[in-house]
Amino acid sequence: MPDSAPLLRLSEVSVRFGGVSALADVDFCIEKGAVTALIGPNGAGKTTLLGVITGMVAAQHGRVELDGADITALAPHVRARQGVVRTFQNLEVFANMTVLENVMTGRHALVRYGVADSILRTPRFRAGERACREAALEKLEFVGLADKKDILAGELPYGSQRLLEMARAVAAEPRLLLLDEPAAGLNTQETKSLAALIARVRDELGITVGLVEHDMDLVMGISDAVTVLNFGTVLASGDPAQIQANPDVVAAYLGG
Amino acid sequence: MRPWHARNLSRAGLFAVALFMAPLFLPNEYYINILILGAINALIALGLNLLLGYAGQISLGHAAFFGLSAYATAYATTRLGLPIPAGMGLGVALSALVAWLIGMPTLRLKGHYLAMATLGFGIIVNIVMNETVDVTGGPSGFVGIPRLALFGFIFDSDRSYYYLTAGVLALAALFSLNLIDSRVGRALRAIHTSERAAQTAGVDIAGYKLFVFVLSAAFAGVAGVLYAHFLCFVAPSSFGFHFSVQLVVMVVLGGMASVWGAVAGAFFLTALPEALRGFEEVDILIYGAILVSCVMYMPMGMAGAASGLRRRLGRRRGGGAPGAPGSEEGGHAG
Numbered sequence: 001m002p003d004s005a006p007l008l009r010l011s012e013v014s015v016r017f018g019g020v021s022a023l024a025d026v027d028f029c030i031e032k033g034a035v036t037a038l039i040g041p042n043g044a045g046k047t048t049l050l051g052v053i054t055g056m057v058a059a060q061h062g063r064v065e066l067d068g069a070d071i072t073a074l075a076p077h078v079r080a081r082q083g084v085v086r087t088f089q090n091l092e093v094f095a096n097m098t099v100l101e102n103v104m105t106g107r108h109a110l111v112r113y114g115v116a117d118s119i120l121r122t123p124r125f126r127a128g129e130r131a132c133r134e135a136a137l138e139k140l141e142f143v144g145l146a147d148k149k150d151i152l153a154g155e156l157p158y159g160s161q162r163l164l165e166m167a168r169a170v171a172a173e174p175r176l177l178l179l180d181e182p183a184a185g186l187n188t189q190e191t192k193s194l195a196a197l198i199a200r201v202r203d204e205l206g207i208t209v210g211l212v213e214h215d216m217d218l219v220m221g222i223s224d225a226v227t228v229l230n231f232g233t234v235l236a237s238g239d240p241a242q243i244q245a246n247p248d249v250v251a252a253y254l255g256g
Numbered sequence: 257m258r259p260w261h262a263r264n265l266s267r268a269g270l271f272a273v274a275l276f277m278a279p280l281f282l283p284n285e286y287y288i289n290i291l292i293l294g295a296i297n298a299l300i301a302l303g304l305n306l307l308l309g310y311a312g313q314i315s316l317g318h319a320a321f322f323g324l325s326a327y328a329t330a331y332a333t334t335r336l337g338l339p340i341p342a343g344m345g346l347g348v349a350l351s352a353l354v355a356w357l358i359g360m361p362t363l364r365l366k367g368h369y370l371a372m373a374t375l376g377f378g379i380i381v382n383i384v385m386n387e388t389v390d391v392t393g394g395p396s397g398f399v400g401i402p403r404l405a406l407f408g409f410i411f412d413s414d415r416s417y418y419y420l421t422a423g424v425l426a427l428a429a430l431f432s433l434n435l436i437d438s439r440v441g442r443a444l445r446a447i448h449t450s451e452r453a454a455q456t457a458g459v460d461i462a463g464y465k466l467f468v469f470v471l472s473a474a475f476a477g478v479a480g481v482l483y484a485h486f487l488c489f490v491a492p493s494s495f496g497f498h499f500s501v502q503l504v505v506m507v508v509l510g511g512m513a514s515v516w517g518a519v520a521g522a523f524f525l526t527a528l529p530e531a532l533r534g535f536e537e538v539d540i541l542i543y544g545a546i547l548v549s550c551v552m553y554m555p556m557g558m559a560g561a562a563s564g565l566r567r568r569l570g571r572r573r574g575g576g577a578p579g580a581p582g583s584e585e586g587g588h589a590g
Binding site: 054056075076077080081085086087088092093094095096097101104105106107108109110111113115117118119120121125126128129132168169172 | 261262264265431434435437438439440441442443445446448449450452453454455456457458459460461467513
């Protein structure tokens with residue numbers, strides 16, 4: 001593993017909001033094909049770090065590399081096209097679209113036809129739209145929402161909306177999928193099936209996963225690597241067993 | 257079964273037929289004027305609906321884009337002596353270009369900067385129309401614009417002009433429907449709901465906002481040149497802030513994010529003052545009362561009310577199936 005380069009590498013990332021330091025000199029890696037969890041107490045900077053990776057939060061200092069290429073200066077939608085896709089802690093499904101349209105929107109950058117094709121309904125448009133629809137249906141089947149495809153997304157129950165966000169994200173065929181507290185608001189049963197789904201995203205779709213999560217059972221159950229943030233700095237990194245045994249971590253977080 | 261990709265075409269075709277039949281039901285020729293103005297307003301509302309209803313961006317200066325193109329073709333076809341099609345092309349291009357210049361800096365910012373920028377822009381344009389008397393004719397208006405002639409055919413009767421504007425409106429409706437029902441439309445709707453989620457789907461939000469803003473200004477531009485060559489006279493009072501607000505009301509009253517709603521809202525608000533003309537002094541009161549009750553009883557606009565009604569009728573019909581024979585079904589032909 002050490003000889004292959006990580007899919008994502010953050011070096012010396014610092015973010016300040018006014019006078020408050022949210023992240024200070026953070027180094028962080030996500031290995032290819034793994035589930036890497038980012039944990040830490042509230043306010044440790046996890047969501048900010050996710051923002052730095054996707055480009056939604058600007059870092060004052062530091063460097064973000066995807067597969068060896070510097071993406072620090074790229075806009076969020078460009079990074080998404082290069083394979084960095086995320087979900088949101090506060091669900092952001094497109095409530096006024098159907099479930100299927102949501103997932104089709106996820107494939108926006110993969111559909112290759114222009115405005116003129118849309119207006120004139122050219123064969124290019126028809127082929128593109130059909131392919132997009134089929135791929136989206138496949139992703140809905142993957143998360144188990146295929147039978148809900150024509151329902152308005154806003155009418156889905158909460159747990160299903162989480163699954164829909166997941167389907168929309170994997171529909172973009174990302175290289176790196178970042179999940180921001182995907183278990184928030186889910187019951188035990190739903191969390192269990194979420195864990196299974198995340199493992200399938202990694203194993204069946206071959207997508208590398210970055211996971212920000214509070215639910216320790218979920219994190220320790222499915223993660224290949226764990227990084228602990230505390231007060232904007234990296235406290236520890238390692239596999240789940242190492243993290244659970246680390247006295248600093250226990251003091252700062254697990255025990256607290 | 258029609259193929260799925262031709263669905264919008266048949267809808268727009270039906271709309272065109274309805275528009276073309278409308279003059280048959282008019283009591284006299286005067287009403288053709290109102291239909292023409294209604295169609296021109298509907299054209300602007302369609303464009304504004306793409307911007308406001310779908311992408312969720314507010315423009316408070318659409319009357320100015322409408323006016324810019326009207327004055328541009330007026331000036332080009334009289335003072336510059338250009339042929340009418342060239343003047344019209346110039347007018348639409350000017351509206352689109354100015355929208356691009358306004359949108360470039362403002363749409364990169366988060367928040368309601370577009371509303372503020374277009375508000376100021378609309379007021380400035382109106383002042384310029386009033387003050388540059390040498391170019392625009394000032395407050396008393398620009399006279400002597402030629403009536404529209406295309407390919408040797410002069411649209412000198414109101415009826416022929418109506419068929420032209422109706423045709424353009426039906427095409428614009430088809431354009432809108434097809435645009436919305438594509439990846440572009442999905443991107444616009446996504447921006448409306450969540451910009452962050454749209455970004456993570458790879459949507460260039462600043463680019464799409466600029467695109468739809470310029471497009472909606474171009475719709476207003478097309479309406480403007482049709483207006484100028486119909487009335488053969490334009491004056492600043494038609495393009496003021498009041499009309500910009502009225503356009504927004506057309507879209508909202510019709511039902512945001514609905515092509516047919518925008519069209520219905522435009523025709524309704526164009527015809528309403530005419531219908532109330534008999535009430536003389538209290539007409540503005542009744543106008544206000546009707547608007548208020550529309551907003552109270554149809555919060556989702558005309559389109560929302562229509563789909564609600566359709567759903568309710570459908571439920572009643574479905575619910576009454578076991579006992580009663582469905583006698584009412586025979587009467588409807590769709």
